[in-house]
Amino acid sequence: MTELFNPPIERRGSDSAKWTKFASNERDVIGAWVADMDLPSADEIINAIKDRLDERVFGYTVAPAEFIPLLQEQMQRKHGWRVESDWFVVQPGVVPSLFFASNCLGNSGDGVMAARPNYHYFLETAQYTDRTYQPVDCHNTDGRWEMDFQQMSETITRRTKTFLLCNPFNPVGRVFDKEELETIANLCLKNGTMICADEIHADLVLDDDKQHLPIASLDPEIEKHSITLFSAAKAFNLPGIGGLSLAIIPDPDIRAAFQQRSYGVATHPGALAYAATIAAYRDCDYWLQETITYLQSNRDYLETEIASIEGLSMNHVEATFLAWINVAESGLDNPVREFLKHGVALSAGDEMGSSDHIRLNFGCHRTTLEEILKRMKSALS
Numbered sequence: 364m365t366e367l368f369n370p371p372i373e374r375r376g377s378d379s380a381k382w383t384k385f386a387s388n389e390r391d392v393i394g395a396w397v398a399d400m401d402l403p404s405a406d407e408i409i410n411a412i413k414d415r416l417d418e419r420v421f422g423y424t425v426a427p428a429e430f431i432p433l434l435q436e437q438m439q440r441k442h443g444w445r446v447e448s449d450w451f452v453v454q455p456g457v458v459p460s461l462f463f464a465s466n467c468l469g470n471s472g473d474g475v476m477a478a479r480p481n482y483h484y485f486l487e488t489a490q491y492t493d494r495t496y497q498p499v500d501c502h503n504t505d506g507r508w509e510m511d512f513q514q515m516s517e518t519i520t521r522r523t524k525t526f527l528l529c530n531p532f533n534p535v536g537r538v539f540d541k542e543e544l545e546t547i548a549n550l551c552l553k554n555g556t557m558i559c560a561d562e563i564h565a566d567l568v569l570d571d572d573k574q575h576l577p578i579a580s581l582d583p584e585i586e587k588h589s590i591t592l593f594s595a596a597k598a599f600n601l602p603g604i605g606g607l608s609l610a611i612i613p614d615p616d617i618r619a620a621f622q623q624r625s626y627g628v629a630t631h632p633g634a635l636a637y638a639a640t641i642a643a644y645r646d647c648d649y650w651l652q653e654t655i656t657y658l659q660s661n662r663d664y665l666e667t668e669i670a671s672i673e674g675l676s677m678n679h680v681e682a683t684f685l686a687w688i689n690v691a692e693s694g695l696d697n698p699v700r701e702f703l704k705h706g707v708a709l710s711a712g713d714e715m716g717s718s719d720h721i722r723l724n725f726g727c728h729r730t731t732l733e734e735i736l737k738r739m740k741s742a743l744s
């Protein structure tokens with residue numbers, strides 16, 4: 364096992380959102396909810412930020428010359444997708460881009476479709492952009508979360524202007540396969556629905572026999588009907604550096620409409636975010652591989668432990684560092700509150716569309732994960 368993450372870094376008292384929100388002087392709480400990792404960044408990223416700091420002047424910054432070619436190289440090498448340089452739109456975050464996408468497609472009251480459960484912003488985008496949410500439920504079929512394509516085909520209409528796809532899928536940890544992506548794309552194309560694919564977890568596929576496929580890369584017609592969102596923030600643990608994500612928008616009219624929507628609202632990325640992202644993609648393949656190995660081991664340990672705890676269950680996590688745990692049989696009235704009382708802060712499933720579940724973040728040091736499980740067991744005993 365890698366030594367990159369030893370010894371563990373103390374997160375208490377660090378202004379970490381994850382560790383601070385539910386803790387107090389009287390109560391020690393381990394943060395295992397919001398989706399960032401406790402693992403330290405790669406030295407190459409830290410040194411790139413330090414080098415930029417050494418310049419000592421922090422005026423408005425444009426993308427360094429190597430930035431877009433590096434992104435093109437990443438997409439081609441990792442995901443087999445050839446992206447033209449002018450398709451990239453630099454943005455301050457993936458979540459704002461979900462809202463810009465919805466806002467620039469269709470009009471007031473039109474449909475925004477997305478799976479349920481889902482990362483909570485997917486459930487809220489319609490409401491905040493004056494659209495109508497059209498859910499597609501996911502079912503646990505033989506231990507695998509699957510979208511209800513029957514329901515999707517019955518409810519999608521020509522007024523469904525946007526399909527928000529989360530792939531890899533937070534919170535259930537799936538990587539959609541080619542057949543599933545083709546089904547989604549065919550239904551969308553048939554109804555003139557644009558696909559906005561949030562692929563922020565693309566570099567965090569944990570199963571060696573699975574591969575992330577950008578939905579836009581499947582076919583030129585799908586590509587034309589797509590907006591693909593990503594950033595280095597999840598895989599390289601940079602959300603605290605923040606402020607830099609990408610939208611890939613092949614269609615020039617949609618691209619212009621998207622840019623119009625974000626005009627004056629989206630802030631310019633900062634120099635440190637460019638430095639960190641470039642170092643991540645240019646120099647840190649080795650670090651990502653070590654991190655995936657570490658997360659695989661945490662995932663395997665967690666799956667074994669959860670299977671041994673009466674009242675809890677979970678499906679296999681194919682990607683991400685998030686586990687979607689069924690607590691319906693736990694006997695606890697309010698599982699999130701009970702686990703919190705025992706010193707673990709988890710995400711409430713009802714915020715993501717299922718009150719039978721909680722979400723646990725295992726992107727932490729193994730000793731932290733062991734302590735999380737110890738505390739959860741004590742809440743159940």
Ligand SMILES: Cc1ncc(COP(=O)(O)O)c(C=O)c1O
Binds near residue numbers: 459608
């Ligand atoms: C699927 C997904 N999209 C977007 C985000 C957040 O992206 P950003 O911080 O760039 O807005 C997260 C963070 O948890 C996420 O899981």
